[in-house]
Amino acid sequence: MDGKAILxxxxxxxxxxxxxxxxxFLCEKHQDSNDAENYVVSRGVRCYVxxxxxxxxxxxxxxxPYEHLPSVGDLDEETLAEMxxxxxxxxxxxxxxxxxxxxxxxxxxxxxxxxxxxxxVHAHVVPRWEGDANFMPVVGSxxxxxxxxxxxxxxxxxxxxxxxGK
Numbered sequence: 001m002d003g004k005a006i007l008x009x010x011x012x013x014x015x016x017x018x019x020x021x022x023x024x025f026l027c028e029k030h031q032d033s034n035d036a037e038n039y040v041v042s043r044g045v046r047c048y049v050x051x052x053x054x055x056x057x058x059x060x061x062x063x064x065p066y067e068h069l070p071s072v073g074d075l076d077e078e079t080l081a082e083m084x085x086x087x088x089x090x091x092x093x094x095x096x097x098x099x100x101x102x103x104x105x106x107x108x109x110x111x112x113x114x115x116x117x118x119x120x121v122h123a124h125v126v127p128r129w130e131g132d133a134n135f136m137p138v139v140g141s142x143x144x145x146x147x148x149x150x151x152x153x154x155x156x157x158x159x160x161x162x163x164x165g166k
Contacts, residue, residue: 026050026064026120039153042160046079047086049160051153056126058147059098059156061090064122071109072121083123090125097159100127 029038030048039051041061052060063086065079072080091103104126108114 024068024117024120026062026117026122027068030064030066036153036157039149041153041156042086044082044086046082049086049090051149051156052124053149055149055152056104057100057128057132058152059094059100059127061094061125061156062122063087063090063125064120068120070119070121072107075121087123087125093156093159094125094127097155098127101130102128104128 029040029050030043032038035041035043039053041049041051043049046067047063047065050062050064052062063083065075065083067075067079069075075083087105091105094100094103105123107121107123108116109118109121111118
């Protein structure tokens, strides 16, 4: 193999080659009551928190309004307020459970801005650690995630439900 290591990252191939949903998977996930199977961490009145199935880093969550709208500018003030409260709660929860060095928080509005699901606005909270952007994505076209998605879900779900967030 010419001295090159092979890193097995099966979840990425599923994303790249897998069938793309015909409907809005963000709407489907909140309509399905099986939160553990769908990695829904918490449900609010107007929004819910879900793990990203193809995360940039462990703990990468999305805050998703139940209402199917394409832009943050289309949301009412109550939904916007709940989204920001959930962003704040996710940051605090991830700090307590995963101890990241920082966070990326944001929204990609429109396909040209990088939105993978342009028709249903949502916010991303991505924990970051010193050195988490190493040579692998550049040289090996591979992202290394040190924790399996189910383990991350179980940890966050348990902490979300506990009074002290741990």
